[in-house]
Amino acid sequence: MKNLKDKVAVVFAASGDIAGAVARSFSQHGAKVYVTARNPEAIKALTQEIKANGGNVEAAKVDALNETEIDTFLKKVVADNGKLDVVFNGIGASYSEMGGRPPTTMATFGQFMAPIEKICGSQFLTSRIAAKHMIQTQSGGTILLLTAALSRSKLSNVAGITAASAAIEGLTRVMAAEWGGDGIKVICICPGALMETKRISGWIEAAAQQYGMPVEQLVAQYKAFDILKTSPTLKQVGETAAFLASETGQAFNSHVVDVDCGKLNIL
Structure with missing residues (x-):
C-alpha cells in the first residue's frame, strides 16, 4: 500500500541504521525521499539500494547541527517540489562520543551537555526550520523526532543522554501544541534496543569484552524485560514511521x- 504516495520526505542523519530503515519505508510507501548526511559517501549505498528498488531518492550533504545548511537545503526541497510533507531526524550518539559513561559525580559539565546539544539540539533545529517551511507553504505535514527509552529508565552513569532523551520528548509536546493550528503533526518515535544496529551490537560486544562476560548473557539482560519475548526490528521502526506520517496516522500527534x-x- 502506498500510504505516502506523492509525499515529499526528508531524512536527516540518514547514515544511521534507524534513519536508513525509515528512508526505505518512506520510499516503499511512495514518497519522494531526500536522504542527507555530513558525509555523502555514508549514504551512497542507501541511495543506490532505494533506486534499485524503484524508489525516487536524492542524496545531499547536510550537517544536522548546522542551521544554515539545514535551512538552505530545505529551501531547495520546497523550491523543487512546492511543499515539504515529512521530516525525520535520526541523529544519535554513542557513549564514546559523549565521553563514555562516567558516574554523575565525576562527569564534567561538558560531558553532561554534549548529548543535550548534539541530540536534542539537532532535533530542535531540523524541526523548527522544517515547520517554518511547512507553515509558509500552508501544506501542513508531519515532523518525526527520535528519542530513546533512557528517558523513562533508571540506569546509572548516563545522566547526559538520559536528560537529552527526556528533553526531546518534552520538545515534541511543545512543538505539537505550537504548530497544530497550521496542520503540522509532531510525533516522537522511541525504539527499543535494536540488536540489528551497529550501535547496540557494538556496545554489547565492547561491554562483554570489558567485563569478561559472554555476549549471550548481556543480550539476555536486554531481553529480560520483553513482554512478548521478542524484539523490534529496523523494518518495524521504518514501517511505524511511514504509518505515523500517513493519513491513517492522523490520530497520533504530540505522542511518544x-x-x-x-x-x-519502561513506563
Whole structure:
C-alpha cells in the first residue's frame, strides 16, 4: 500500500541504521525521499539500494547541527517540489562520543551537555526550520523526532543522554501544541534496543569484552524485560514511521510512540 504516495520526505542523519530503515519505508510507501548526511559517501549505498528498488531518492550533504545548511537545503526541497510533507531526524550518539559513561559525580559539565546539544539540539533545529517551511507553504505535514527509552529508565552513569532523551520528548509536546493550528503533526518515535544496529551490537560486544562476560548473557539482560519475548526490528521502526506520517496516522500527534514490543521496565 502506498500510504505516502506523492509525499515529499526528508531524512536527516540518514547514515544511521534507524534513519536508513525509515528512508526505505518512506520510499516503499511512495514518497519522494531526500536522504542527507555530513558525509555523502555514508549514504551512497542507501541511495543506490532505494533506486534499485524503484524508489525516487536524492542524496545531499547536510550537517544536522548546522542551521544554515539545514535551512538552505530545505529551501531547495520546497523550491523543487512546492511543499515539504515529512521530516525525520535520526541523529544519535554513542557513549564514546559523549565521553563514555562516567558516574554523575565525576562527569564534567561538558560531558553532561554534549548529548543535550548534539541530540536534542539537532532535533530542535531540523524541526523548527522544517515547520517554518511547512507553515509558509500552508501544506501542513508531519515532523518525526527520535528519542530513546533512557528517558523513562533508571540506569546509572548516563545522566547526559538520559536528560537529552527526556528533553526531546518534552520538545515534541511543545512543538505539537505550537504548530497544530497550521496542520503540522509532531510525533516522537522511541525504539527499543535494536540488536540489528551497529550501535547496540557494538556496545554489547565492547561491554562483554570489558567485563569478561559472554555476549549471550548481556543480550539476555536486554531481553529480560520483553513482554512478548521478542524484539523490534529496523523494518518495524521504518514501517511505524511511514504509518505515523500517513493519513491513517492522523490520530497520533504530540505522542511518544514506543516501538519495543512492550517492556516491563519502561513506563
